[in-house]
Amino acid sequence: MTGFWGVTRAIVGREFLRFVHQRERFFAALVRPLVWLLIFAAGFRAALGLSIIAPYQTYITYETYIVPGLCAMVLLFNGMQSSLSLVYDREMGSMRLLLTSPFPRWWLLFCRLFGATTISVLQVYAFLAIAALFGITMPPLGYVAVLPGLILGGLMLGTLGLVLSSFISQLENFAGVMNFVIFPMFFLSTALYPLWKMAESSPLLRDICALNPFTHVVELIRFSLYLQFNLSALAWVLASTLVLGLIAAWGYDPSRGMMKRKG
Template sequence: MNVRHAVQALWAIIRREVLKFIRQYGRLASALVRPLLWLAVFAAGFRNVFGIAVNEPYDTYIPYDVYIAPGLVGMVLLFNGMQSSLAMVYDREMGLMRLLLTAPLPRWWILLAKLCATAALSLLQALAFVLVAWALGTELPLLGPQTPMVLAAAVGAALMLGALGLLLSVHIKQLENFAGTMNFVIFPMYFMSTALYPLWKLEESGAEWVWWIARFNPFTHAVEWLRFALYGKDPGIAPLVVLGTLALCFALAAWGYDPQRGFGALTKRGPGGPA
């Protein structure tokens, strides 16, 4: 593989996705409305209902909106990662993926470029959310010695959720199936995590089966990695879970997009179907 050619292709794909996103003003607005509603309405309504005890990574009591802010950043990353799956299905149905995947580059590199483009868009949307949240009075400790840790956690989470979207795009046959598939992924993944409530509260409330699911949910570890990174604390095994999930999802997606060895919907279309 020619390194210069590969880097040019990587940059071209990322640039195409970013420019397309910039032209779609409504896409950014829709990406921000959902978490901002949670922040401005849900957090305000439950500010005095849920008591957040002093627990890692916090050294003192915090407002509820500060607690859920990393989870809402994760929501932005999650929804954009899933939306990338929709874009992949659309490109496949329109024949664009056929042209892209026949480029004189390894197929996994093309998919990696798409994944990097998805992560870049996710991070741009997350940054926009953090700025608007700051304007609403919810400040997160982004700047300081912990900044590299925060960036690593955000990039890791964006790549993991983008890889999950990439894997799902292998199995979604048509655009009409997208909404149903996403409902079985996005909502369980988000609500059965620590995005809105601490893990110990689930165990304390007696919802043991939810606690077990949340404990092994990779989205929980993505949120916790980001939450601990904001305060410069050790996130434990969270980075290993996130990076391991990223590697597994990407490997399975690359296998699924290989017509010789793949599985799922792509391998059942035959030579006449879209790539």
């Protein structure tokens, strides 16, 4: 156990050091959701108006509605950014050196994923603090209750990034693929509009949104912020994390996955 704790501390500590030395990542992670919250929401407010849907008990402003989706956006972009650094480490050779250590590969990947998720959660709380300064607040206990949802959502989205990084060999290719993953996942979800609003325009798109794992991350965060439990969203997030984790472990196995072909 001492060895496992030591490798965990080393990998997570390395992630924090990298984050400290790349302060622009912190500000970039906040600029994107703040642009949506303070600029785009002002224009969409007139088109979408107000909503009364679970978990809300009364009418809410559009800005309030999109906050959980923007929290998930921070997790999504940071999960992809962390996986981008994995591709870089693999090109430099440090990732292969890490995977040849005597510790289980799944544990090494989990440590890397946990470090990136912890940083993402801190950035989400920074975003929520800034949103509160503009008068967009949640129930006080919701800021505590949402923590498990943020961690689970961050792990799922980070695991998705691990899968992508395990099957993409070059840094330039990964940066391009990110756009084909991030934007469809974000826009085809409940981050910006509820499912009933999507169903009004296209039942097919509504079904796609309902099957999108990112939708369930958003809803898990949304319900947690309002001290409610969403079993369906939790089950989707846990199942997606498990499936993606197994694929990532296979992809990073030098004896079977894509890592072998890249060697």
